[in-house]
Amino acid sequence: MTTSADRIAARLVHHIDNAPERRMIMQTARLEDFPRRLDGNASLRDSIALLCSVWASYRSKTPSTEFISMPLYGKAIRSLSRTLETDHAISVETLASIAILQRTEDLFDPGDRRFIHEKGIASLLARLGPPKPDDKFYSSLLCECYSILVPYWVKTGWNTMLDDPAWKAAIVACMTDYIGIQELxxxxxxxxxxxNHVSQRLPEIMRGMKAINTPSDKAPGFDVSSLVSKMATELRDMEAAAGETSSSAMAKAMELGAVTEVDDPTFIHGTCYHFSSTNLVQSLISFVSLHLCLLQLRYKWSSAYRLSDSQALYASFQTRCHQLWKFIPFVRRVKLFLANIHQDAFALTLEIANQREKRYLLDLFKELDSYAPGRFEALITAS
Incomplete structure (x- = not known):
């Protein structure tokens, strides 16, 4: 006789087996490890049930519904609450349950997202400690949790946990295992x-950028003060480091044959990137996106204060935008996860796009908006 956990496990296996790239719904490469863990944790079972249900609805183009009105969502939340009151509360399975809820909401819930689960993930990680080297399931899950928590900590205040060498080593190890290329x-x-450094400094940097757009009435418009010079230097150092990492990683991946540039007559610029795995593209697009964001911050700062390097920085920004576009054909094939988490970086490139390029980008945003209605509406309308 099959149990509820058996049926939910079978449904998840069906999704994974029919289209392996769907595992990109989460950053963990070990979705296949979830089914055998469902029997012992009701919260994990019900989170997976919710994931499978809304995932299937998305693929069948069923109109999305706000989670707050979904019985399956209410059941998953109640199961999590009950689990947190039991001996299973401090476990990797419970961490997985919360991470799945967070990612499922982030991808599929058309309602507002307000960092509902991130605090619980951070607290549970601190209680569990870094994964042991042989715990591949937890290590893979840590990749997911890291990508979830960085935006949360930027908004709420940086957590020094990530400055701990043990956590740093664990995250690098799980990222390397995730990509599968030791040379990177x-x-x-x-x-x-x-x-970590950029995320920790980002709130102060953004306050400085805001000052560009809303200068004090008493301050000279383009006074290159010590504060301006200090910020320009900090942005330069961060941008240069990110650019070196991004370029080195792409060069090494291409040298190893894990990334190739291929002809694509349907792409706006004729050639685009092909990657050996969805796991690899996830990291490489993160490298390029970080550098792109820092380049934009740097050239806007330089332009606002008429620094001598502003034109050269804008040219570099254009080059990086063109490079990021070469990821899009591959990303569209696994658009649900990758394009969602990098939507801000893709949106930045609209700034340098001509009409043809802009139409191409807006088509991407319209695709994304089809499963999370309204998320890209303002961007599409403004463009």
């Missing part, structure tokens, strides 16, 4: 340090 480990370690 130095770039991953460098990128992690950069991501």
């Amino acid at each position: 480990q130095p770039m991953l370690a460098s990128s992690l340090t950069q991501y």
Whole structure:
């Protein structure tokens, strides 16, 4: 006799077996490990049930519904609450349950997202500690949790947990395992340090950028003060480091044959990138996106204060935008996960796009808007 957990496990296996790239709904490469863990954790079982249901609805183009009105969502939340009151509360399975709920909401819920689950993920990670080297399931899950928590900590205040060498080593190890290319480990370690530093500094940087758009009435419009010079130097150092990591990682991946540039007559610029795996493209697009964001911040700062490098920085920004576009044909094939988490970087490139390029980008945003209605509406309308 089959149990509820058996049926939900079978449904998840069906999704994974029919289209392996669908695992990109989560950053963990070990979705296939979930089914055998469902019997012992009701919260994980019900989170997976919700994921499978809304995932199937998306693929069948069923109109999305706000989660707050979905019985399956209510059941998943109640199961999580009950689990947190049991001996299973501090477990990797419970962490997986919360991460799945967060990612499922982020991808499929057309309602507002307000960092509902991130605090719980951060607290549970701190209680569990870094994964042991042989715990591949937890290590893979840590990749997911890291990508979830960085935006949360940027908004709420940086958590020094990521400055701990044990956590850093664990994250680099799980990222390397996730990609499967040992030669990229130095770039991953460098990128992690950069991501953490930029994320920690981002609130102050953005306050400085806001000052560009709303200068004090008493301040001279383009006074290159010590504050301006200090910010320009900091942005330069961060941008240069991110650019070096991005370029080195792409060069190494191409040298190894894991990335190739191929002809594509349907693409706006004729050639685009092909990647050996969806796991690899996830990391490489993150490298390029980080550098792109820092380039934009740097050239806007330089332009606002008429610094001498503004034109050269804009040219570099254009080059990086063109490079990011070469990811799009591959990304569209796994658009649900990759395009969603990098939507801000793709949106930045609209700034340099001509009409033909803009139409191409807007088509991408319209595709994404089809499963999360309204998420890209303002961007599409404004463009």
